[in-house]
Amino acid sequence: MTGNKAxxxxxxxxxxxxDIDYPTFELKDGPGVxxxxxxxxxxxGVILKTVATNICGSDQHMVRGRTTAPPNLxxxxxxxxxxxxxxxxxxxxxxxxxxxxxxNIACGRCRNCKERxxxxxxxxxxxxxxxxxxxxxxxxxxxxxxxxxxxxxxxWNLLKFPDKDRAMEKILDLAxxxxxxPTGFHGAVSAGVGVGSTVYVAGAGPxxxxxxxxxxxxxxAVVIVGDMNEGRLAQARSFGCETVDLSKGDPKDQIEQIxxxxxxxxxxxxxxxxxxxxxxxxxxxxxxxLNSLMELTAAGGALGIPGLxxxxxxxxxxxxxKKGALSLSLGTGWAKSLSFTTGQCPVMKYNRQLMMAILNDxxxxxxxxxxxxxxxxxAPKGYAEFDAGAATKYVLNPNGYxx
Numbered sequence: 001m002t003g004n005k006a007x008x009x010x011x012x013x014x015x016x017x018x019d020i021d022y023p024t025f026e027l028k029d030g031p032g033v034x035x036x037x038x039x040x041x042x043x044x045g046v047i048l049k050t051v052a053t054n055i056c057g058s059d060q061h062m063v064r065g066r067t068t069a070p071p072n073l074x075x076x077x078x079x080x081x082x083x084x085x086x087x088x089x090x091x092x093x094x095x096x097x098x099x100x101x102x103x104n105i106a107c108g109r110c111r112n113c114k115e116r117x118x119x120x121x122x123x124x125x126x127x128x129x130x131x132x133x134x135x136x137x138x139x140x141x142x143x144x145x146x147x148x149x150x151x152x153x154x155x156w157n158l159l160k161f162p163d164k165d166r167a168m169e170k171i172l173d174l175a176x177x178x179x180x181x182p183t184g185f186h187g188a189v190s191a192g193v194g195v196g197s198t199v200y201v202a203g204a205g206p207x208x209x210x211x212x213x214x215x216x217x218x219x220x221a222v223v224i225v226g227d228m229n230e231g232r233l234a235q236a237r238s239f240g241c242e243t244v245d246l247s248k249g250d251p252k253d254q255i256e257q258i259x260x261x262x263x264x265x266x267x268x269x270x271x272x273x274x275x276x277x278x279x280x281x282x283x284x285x286x287x288x289x290l291n292s293l294m295e296l297t298a299a300g301g302a303l304g305i306p307g308l309x310x311x312x313x314x315x316x317x318x319x320x321x322k323k324g325a326l327s328l329s330l331g332t333g334w335a336k337s338l339s340f341t342t343g344q345c346p347v348m349k350y351n352r353q354l355m356m357a358i359l360n361d362x363x364x365x366x367x368x369x370x371x372x373x374x375x376x377x378x379a380p381k382g383y384a385e386f387d388a389g390a391a392t393k394y395v396l397n398p399n400g401y402x403x
Contacts, residue, residue, distance in 0.1 A: 005398070006074045006146035007379040012065025015380050020074060023047045023142070023150035025087045031072040033140025036126035043089040046154040048081030051098065051401040052175035052373070053144045055382050055394040057205050057272075058308050062136055063383055066274065066315045069136040076145030076396075077103040077133040078178040080171070083158075084148070092155045098167055099158040100177040100355070101151055102347035105131040105141055108156030119344030124152070130344055137312075145379065147398045159351050166359065171402060172366035172373065173358045175395055176210065181354050181365050183306045183345040184210025184270070188218055190341035191266035191304035195219035200255060200264040200296055202289045204232035204243070206369045206393045207306055208270035212241050213368045215266075217357065224258060226251045228276070231391035239368045249279045252296060265301055267293035272307030273324070284317050287326040294332045302339040309342070369393040373402040 006020045008031075027033065027040040053076045062069040079101040083093055093099070105125075106118035112129065113121050125131035125139035134143015142150060151157060159177065161167035167174055188211050193199055197220045201211045204227035215223045216239070225236040226244040233243040244254035256262040269289045277285040278292070293303050309324055316322035333340065357363045371393045374382050382394035395402065 002148065004147045005376060006143065007076060007376065007396070009062055009069050009073045009075055010071055013063065015063055015075065015383050017377055017379060018072070020142070020146065023148055025150070027140065030140065030142070031070045031074070032136060034126045037140050042150060042152045043087040044154060045087045045150050045152040046083050046090055046093055046158070047085040048079065048099070048101070048149050048151055049084045050079060050081045050144060050147060050149060050398045052080040052171060053146070053396045053398065054078035054175060054178070054180070055379070055386055055396065056179060057207060058135070060383070060387055061274065061308060061310070064315070064387070066313050067136045067310060068312050068314065073134065073136065074143040074146060075134045076143035077135055078175070078180070079133065079144035079149060080175045080178060081144075081149065086154070090154050093158055093160065097158070098161045098164045100161070100174060100351060101144065102157055102159070102351060103132050103179040104344055104347050105133065105139070105152060106157060106348070107153055116346055116349050118346045118348050132344070145376070145396055147376070159355065161355070168401075170358055172371045172395060173364065174355065176365045176369065176371070177351045177355055179347065180206050180210045180369065180393070181214070182347045182350040183207055184212070185214040185350050185354060186345035187211045187268040187270060187304035187306035188214040188266070189304070190302065191268050192302040193218045193220050193266045196221045197266050198222045198259055198264045199224065199266045199268065200251070200293070201225045201268045201270055202293060203227060203270035203307065204229060204236050205270065208268070209236060209369045210365060211268045211270050211304070211306065212236055213239065213363060213365055216240065217363055222259060224255060224264065228282070229389045229391070231389065235370055235391040246278050247280050247282070251278070251292065255296065263296055263298045265298055267297040267301065267303045269293055269303065269305045269307040273309045273313060286317070286321055287328055290326070291329045291332070294329060294336065294338060297336070297338060299336040301336075302341070305340060305342040306345060371395050373397045
């Protein structure tokens with residue numbers, strides 16, 4: 001039997017590389033697996049040998065102990081891999097295909113999937129609509145920060161790269177198609193970004209940088225990125241963004257200095273529920289970004305909210321925050337007729353188009369997010385450096401595909 005190593009959450013602040021079972025075409029019991037999913041046959045699935053699997057800010061929420069993730073949950077929802085086995089019901093995907101895996105697990109059969117709402121599939125997670133690999137309350141599908149991973153509904157879920165050799169030349173860029181590039185793009189699209197737009201992106205982590213990249217791709221006139229981390233702000237400036245330093249206070253005045261007016265056409269929240277207030281030594285204040293964006297976005301505008309918000313946060317600053325209840329100035333949003341789009345990005349809505357943009361040299365997403373490949377064994381170090389604020393998108397290389 002082929003061995004399989006994986007990155008697992010152990011306790012708050014700690015991940016380890018552990019030995020796990022090689023995948024089979026059946027969902028087994030394990031950490032975080034909903035009992036209703038145990039024994040579920042996956043003859044419609046494939047087994048991938050992982051080419052690249054990324055550390056995500058959403059993983060960090062779990063690793064910090066800010067969710068109800070159980071110990072030994074195998075992490076990883078950003079997966080690119082080569083097919084090594086196919087289930088008996090797989091018709092179009094073949095052994096040897098190199099594919100991107102949308103982080104959303106979707107059946108392709110339910111009403112929501114048929115309406116392109118693959119982030120809220122009704123059939124893959126008994127707990128709630130929507131599922132993902134290696135994530136708390138998402139049905140228990142094993143994560144992909146491993147040598148091998150099972151992908152269900154393969155004919156539907158997988159995006160096959162048309163030319164393996166050409167894809168490997170751009171593999172770090174293509175590795176961003178599983179999550180952060182479509183997620184950032186979704187944030188920009190749902191914020192209404194178009195030709196000539198002025199855009200404010202809150203957060204200069206990888207999703208924020210992907211949203212800023214997407215805003216440029218969509219034709220924005222000015223893209224402003226806000227953060228407190230100077231290294232990450234420098235990364236945003238490296239590909240043509242304006243920046244505001246939130247450690248200096250509310251972004252409104254700095255935005256006015258850039259644009260001449262204290263508002264933007266479009267706002268993107270790439271921070272989520274662990275947001276801090278503004279100013280030097282700001283403390284956690286989870287509604288800050290949303291309230292700030294409502295104030296900064298012009299009347300009639302829209303907010304794209306790819307930043308993660310949860311219904312269970314053991315580390316929340318108060319009882320309301322522990323349940324995902326925030327003190328929003330909804331009256332501001334109502335008075336300005338603002339639109340809001342939240343939730344998982346439906347990756348399949350965008351990933352093929354973004355793949356074509358990468359393959360045809362229209363965008364350099366890996367460069368913009370400062371992607372760096374590291375061995376699977378260095379995952380704990382990558383998690384620690386990312387958590388400390390490194391301006392880097394860490395890509396794990398479990399099987400030596402990445403130079």
